[in-house]
Amino acid sequence: MIPEISIEQYNYDLPDERIAKYPLSERDLSKLLVYKGSEIVEERFTSMPDLLPEGHLMVFNDTKVVPARLHFQRETGAHIEIFCLEPVLPEEYVSMFAVTDRCRWKCIVGNVKRWKGDTLRLYNPEESKAVSSMDLKADLIERNGETSIVEFSWADSAPFSAVLELCGSVPIPPYLNRDTENIDLERYQTLYAKFRGSVAAPTAGLHFTESVLERIRAKGIQTGTVCLHVGAGTFLPVKSSRVAEHTMHREPFVISKEFLKTLIGSLGKVIAVGTTSVRTLESLYYIGVSCIETGAPEDVRQWDPYTRTYDYPTEHALSALLSYMEAHEMESLQIGTSIIIVPGFQFRIVDVLVTNFHQPQSTLLLLISAFVKGDWERIYDYALKHDFRFLSYGDSSLLFRR
Numbered sequence: 302m303i304p305e306i307s308i309e310q311y312n313y314d315l316p317d318e319r320i321a322k323y324p325l326s327e328r329d330l331s332k333l334l335v336y337k338g339s340e341i342v343e344e345r346f347t348s349m350p351d352l353l354p355e356g357h358l359m360v361f362n363d364t365k366v367v368p369a370r371l372h373f374q375r376e377t378g379a380h381i382e383i384f385c386l387e388p389v390l391p392e393e394y395v396s397m398f399a400v401t402d403r404c405r406w407k408c409i410v411g412n413v414k415r416w417k418g419d420t421l422r423l424y425n426p427e428e429s430k431a432v433s434s435m436d437l438k439a440d441l442i443e444r445n446g447e448t449s450i451v452e453f454s455w456a457d458s459a460p461f462s463a464v465l466e467l468c469g470s471v472p473i474p475p476y477l478n479r480d481t482e483n484i485d486l487e488r489y490q491t492l493y494a495k496f497r498g499s500v501a502a503p504t505a506g507l508h509f510t511e512s513v514l515e516r517i518r519a520k521g522i523q524t525g526t527v528c529l530h531v532g533a534g535t536f537l538p539v540k541s542s543r544v545a546e547h548t549m550h551r552e553p554f555v556i557s558k559e560f561l562k563t564l565i566g567s568l569g570k571v572i573a574v575g576t577t578s579v580r581t582l583e584s585l586y587y588i589g590v591s592c593i594e595t596g597a598p599e600d601v602r603q604w605d606p607y608t609r610t611y612d613y614p615t616e617h618a619l620s621a622l623l624s625y626m627e628a629h630e631m632e633s634l635q636i637g638t639s640i641i642i643v644p645g646f647q648f649r650i651v652d653v654l655v656t657n658f659h660q661p662q663s664t665l666l667l668l669i670s671a672f673v674k675g676d677w678e679r680i681y682d683y684a685l686k687h688d689f690r691f692l693s694y695g696d697s698s699l700l701f702r703r
Contacts, residue, residue, distance in 0.1 A: 332687075
């Protein structure tokens with residue numbers, strides 16, 4: 302049964318001055334709130350390795366943020382901002398970033414009503430010769446409610462990844478209320494980011510430094526990676542009063558066969574870095590169930606965890622997925638999830654969570670509430686009263702599941 306939840310129950314007062322508009326001078330200087338057995342204490346992020354239980358598996362999302370925001374101009378002078386969300390043609394990310402002449406993306410278009418269907422040219426106020434020679438253009442193919450399909454074409458035979466690097470800007474969150482600056486090019490990206498595709502950073506990972514990672518491994522904690530490409534909707538507040546009316550968009554992810562083997566051997570001892578890692582890991586159970594029941598992995602739909610009872614043990618489901626991959630000689634699996642994690646969700650894989658402090662009335666806050674069995678208000682009250690910094694560039698927390 303889909304839970305009946307009012308989003309108003311997940312509201313709190315977040316003063317603007319508590320939103321971290323810029324990162325600290327060093328990644329690991331942030332505060333760390335530790336929640337374990339209902340006790341709350343304050344530490345520093347540099348102490349993270351000392352606080353983690355030995356023998357666990359720590360899972361990171363190694364997606365990489367792309368410069369997905371592009372500024373165009375009509376011949377009339379009107380400015381049109383195009384925010385690339387996900388590839389349409391080619392549909393697969395690696396192929397998309399390798400294409401050298403034209404491609405189509407699902408986009409959010411600012412001032413879309415002012416775009417009358419004419420071809421747009423990239424806005425180039427600094428008259429860069431490199432940008433001019435690229436001759437990037439945009440054509441509106443179709444509108445679908447809040448999103449549009451846009452075709453990009455260019456003249457330099459460069460791969461689209463190079464086009465974005467030259468012509469685009471990093472899409473920092475709108476609640477920062479500022480333009481992208483040079484500091485964001487480095488700091489709105491994790492140190493371990495590897496695979497291009499996200500339009501928002503998995504921000505829990507922004508605190509990790511090489512020193513912290515080395516100390517984690519030295520303690521005997523295994524590390525592993527998944528790759529979920531974060532969509533623009535992940536961090537947005539829920540607009541519907543009833544959570545049941547909120548739509549989660551599909552996000553693609555990739556896991557390797559070797560990682561899945563490691564995960565199966567680590568059940569009961571899994572630390573997720575960030576809510577995107579949580580959603581990926583918990584989705585694997587339902588993908589395993591589809592392997593058991595239909596013989597093949599399927600995307601996880603938003604409300605799949607709530608519409609029926611699942612009695613398969615976690616190891617059984619994950620092993621079914623592993624068997625499918627081995628039978629089909631797959632070194633990795635590319636699939637998607639729209640899963641929403643709300644109070645009442647049964648966690649099957651993640652035991653410990655590293656995460657930042659999230660917006661009021663967001664799906665991320667719903668996930669936190671589910672993880673700590675409703676104790677989110679006490680955690681957030683403590684953070685507000687003890688001068689923690691909030692949101693993407695804010696401080697961190699280490700939560701042990703109740």
